[in-house]
Amino acid sequence: MADPTTLPKKTDQQGLRAFLHGLPAVDQTGAQERAARLASRSIKTSAKAAAIDLAISMVDLTTLEGADTPGKVRAMCAKAVRPDPAVPSVPAVAAVCVYPDMVDVAVDALRGTGVGVASVATAFPSGRAPLEAKLADTRAAVAAGAAEIDMVIDRGAFLSGDYAKVSDEIAAVKRACGPAHLKVILETGELATLDNVRRASWLAMRAGADFIKTSTGKISPAATLPVTLVMLEAVRDYRAATGRQVGVKPAGGIRTTKDAIKYLVLVNETAGADWLSPDWFRLGASSVLNDLLMQRRKLSTGVYSGPDYFTLD
């Protein structure tokens, strides 16, 4: 696919457009079939146990509600560090994801635990704010201690073909991030086609994204397997072309252990085992964690567990 020499060096509108529209078209039916076929894999016993622990360690435990309180964020942080208080062998999750004004609360609660703090920024979830406001949002989150920034792209600009604006904005936010990792949310539910998903993935990676993320979780459909498949192909091809590895984060709509394992199979078969680590693949979800814990307990005790034995959130 794209080799480094064809990647446009400058972000001029025409060069970007020619490059993005020159990407091979996605075979939509093929992607759906491929994702459905991989999703039918049966993962059992010890492989399932390993997959569950891996999935837990990849979760970005998220609360992005208008009603978030410091207390709720602290409770979530406690769960992030020790997902199942009764079983110390359960790994901690990868990070917690909160709004920028809750970052300091989460940083305090997680200091010294190894669990990262991610913050959404740039007028999440719509992304409809002046660039200055988006950058200020980002700087505030980084200053408060966020190690990862989840930004949203300007879908309006992307859909109207103004790729340079999207690209410049990502690059500007990346500079504002400083040392923090940048995850770029494509909001694939609003991009309409898988071709657009592929273009947006390349655009974001080229502009400096450390991670590409499917969705805000506020739009339906959120993450789906075919969309994630296309994004995984993009990061694989991007590494082959440039040598830089970019992570992938499906977010929203992942509720069950079965869903989570389907994503892990997809990662392994598409991008490869290099991506099977919390450094390169994350699951943006909160409800899936309880189901993972329930399944884990079923495997370890041999009896079915119930939601009464896990925290409400």
Place this chain on the structure above:
Amino acid sequence: MSDRLTVRKTYKLYIAGAFPRSESGRTYVVNDAKGGFAANAAKASRKDVRDAVAAARKAQPGWADRTAYNRGQILYRIAEMLEGRHDEFTAELRRTGLSKADAAAHVDAAVDRWVWYAGWADKLAAVTGAANPVSGPFFNFSTPEPTGVVAVVAPDDPLLGLVSVLAPAIVAGSTAVVLASELSPLPAVVLAEVLATSDLPGGVVNILTGDRAELAPWLASHMDVNAIDLTGAAPDQAPELEGAAAGNLKRVLRPSGTDWTATPGIDRMTAFLETKTVWHPVGV
């Protein structure tokens, strides 16, 4: 001779208001009383048990939130639907070895049992609850609450026995997962068709057929089941099931030698009730 194709019935499970086959794809042969082939019934697996418990748990709050009067109406509706399929049930029971007169009498009794429990729905709170006299400026009263999800190992009496254990389990607002008689499961599957057309919300009753000795331990040990009725459990397996049920302190009902034709009494209903006592301050 007619040139119509024979329309054979597939006897399936009843989970969450739908009629799925077993997730395992297994079936077993059910014989009639003379030893001839009657039908293939679904042989449920532990994952069907898991799905049924999840369905029962999901349906429980909605069922308990119905007014007691409305639950009574729905139980009465079940009686109506059962009465309308009297002949079909009589034929099913005859296959299990009852004479025509006995079979019809059993169906009559089953219909009457639903009516009997339907009448209890809005009276149970008055009979088992209380306004308690207490020393102090408090109004103190106790009300019965449904226990949650009830697992029922049904007796081998295929219709009357089944109805007699099922109706009291759900009348107060609990939901049920039933392991039907292994020997004669077909009336239970036909009863599921009655339940599905009686305004009973999906998931309130879930009926599984298959190897009860295989399935009962999964129900007894399931942490999201609140009570278990061991009426139909094999005597040598019951102690083991009681032990497993202690894992999350399930309420266990283990009666023996019940005469299904006798008037039931309220013990089966109160077995699946919890009492909540509330203190209200009165005066200033």
